[in-house]
Amino acid sequence: MVGKSPNDEESSSASGLKKGPWTPEEDQKLVHYIQRYGHESWRALPKLAGLNRCGKSCRLRWTNYLRPDIKRGKFSQEEEQIIISHHSLLGNKWSAIATHLPGRTDNEIKNFWNTHLKKKLLQMGIDPVTHRPRTDFNYLLNFPQQLLAAAVNFSCNPMNPWDINDFRLGSDATQEAKIQLLHNILLQVLNTPPPPPTMEALNLLGSVPVLVDHDHQQQLYEYLRLNYNQFEEGLIGSSPIGYPNPSTQIPSTFPNLQQVNDHHQPANSNYQPRASSKDYNRLFNAIPTANSIPALVSDCSTVNEMESKVSPNEISNPSSTSTSFEAWRELMVMDDEAGDSYWRDLIDQTTSGTMANLAVESAFSTLNSFVKKVILHLGVGFV
DNA sequence: AAGAATAGCAACCGCACAAGC
DNA sequence: CGCTTGTGCGGTTGCTATTCT
Structure with a gap:
């Protein structure tokens, strides 16, 4: 290689030159x-200036901190946009990006990217390296509002899910989106051969009545009932081998199946109890009548609030250790305004809408796959 | 209130390359 | 042509302030 040796004087730690933070005297x-x-x-500068530093350290201190044209303080929205858009074109070419931001150093931009922008993009479901929608879906479990927003968009305009104008929506559309999403998931559950859902999954379904209106609820249970009958009649799939028969372990009280069943789980942590026809019957019997349906969850802002409004007999109690289910429930009960304002803020923050479009594309493109993942979490085999 | 964990940031490290001698 | 020097660059480290438990 042509160039400086790695063991040059400037890099040597044994040179006796000072390292570490600069004092005001040294700066001066x-x-x-x-x-x-x-x-x-x-x-030659350090010696001439009376500094016990290497030339490289002096250069860095000057170019990154002491230069008179250095701009300090928080990055503006406009600067953020410039960094993101140029990063998408140039990658980690910090100095090239810095040429578009007068007064900002490459080091400052790099630090800002690593500590703020990278996280921001990840939370929006955008891969900060490729600037494309993320292809791993675990994050959606932690950011249910993105998924909900995607569902809102989809339910409002399924033919053109990229239309940015659809994001200014009211709570009706949001509620509709929840139903739409639930339908998607249940349709896939119901089109999936056995093994039947885990008890956890059944508990989730047990909570459906408090989340959607009565018509949709009846529709969903009809799907479920039909599907299970077909399974019983051998029309779809075959009875799974090797699963314990949960009907012998489950007490008669529905819907707290998982909670009670936990006490009977074998030591094997991979064990996932499966639902039996008896469990389905308990579920069907638990469907509330139209006049007993509690208020829609969009009236509640938190899970706790919801549960305080809903009788314990009308909602299941998913395992407290199931994070995916907690995330799911958060998704279903999330305050509509919070979700809407999240996207409104995002859109308002952007000058060209590019970021928002990316986020929309990202959230939506992962929706279908997320549904599959939910199904897997539910413990149902997926084709 | 105190210790632990985390975030933010300045600075350093080591490699690479271009230009000049 | 080969060496030296200056500079660019990206990754990493370590200190400090803040937040969490």
Whole structure:
């Protein structure tokens, strides 16, 4: 290789030169010297300026901190946009990006990217390396509002899910989106051969009546009933081998199946109890009548609030250790305004809408796959 | 209130390359 | 042509302030 040896004087830690944070006195010496004599030779500068530092350290201190045209303080929205858009074109070429941001150094931009922008993009479901929608879906379990927003968009305009105008929606559309999403998931559950859902899954379904209106609820249970009858009649799939028969373990009280069943689980942590026809019957019997349906969840802002409004007999109690189910429930009960304002803020923050479009594309493109993942979490085999 | 964990940031490290001698 | 020097660059480290438990 042509160039500087890695063991040069500047990099050597055994040179006796000072390292670490600069003192105000050192800063003053450096600034004073450069203002007076310039910096023709960084190597010679420290000695001439009376500094016990290497030339490289002096150069970095000057270019990244002491230069008079350095702009300090928070990055503006406009600067954020410039960084993101140029990063998508240039990658980690921080100095090239810095040329578009007068007064900002490559180091400052790099730090800002690593500590703020990268996280921001990840939370929006955008891969910060490729600037494309993320292809792993675990994050959606942690950010249900993105998924809900995607579902809102889809339910409002399924033919053109990319239309940005659809994001200014009211709570009716949001509620509709919840139903739409639930339908998608249940349709896939019901089109999936056995093994039947786990008890956890059944518990989730047990909570459906408090989440959607009565018509949709009846429709969903009809799907479920039909599907299970077909399974019983051998029309779809075959009875799974090797699953314990949960009907012998489950007490008669529905819907707290998982909670009670937990006490009977074998030591094997991979064990997932499966639902039996008896469990389905308990579920069907638990469907509330139209006049007993509690208020729609969009009236409640938190899970706790919801549960306090709903009788314990009308909602199941998913395992407290099931994070995916907690995320799911958060999705279903999330305050509509919170979700809407999340996207409104996002859109308002952007000048061209590019970021928002990326986020929309990202959230929507992962929706279908997320549904599959939910199904897997539910413990149902997926084709 | 105190210790632990985390976030933010300045600075350093080591490699690479271009230009000049 | 080969060496030296200056500079660019990206990754990493370590200190400090803040937040969490």
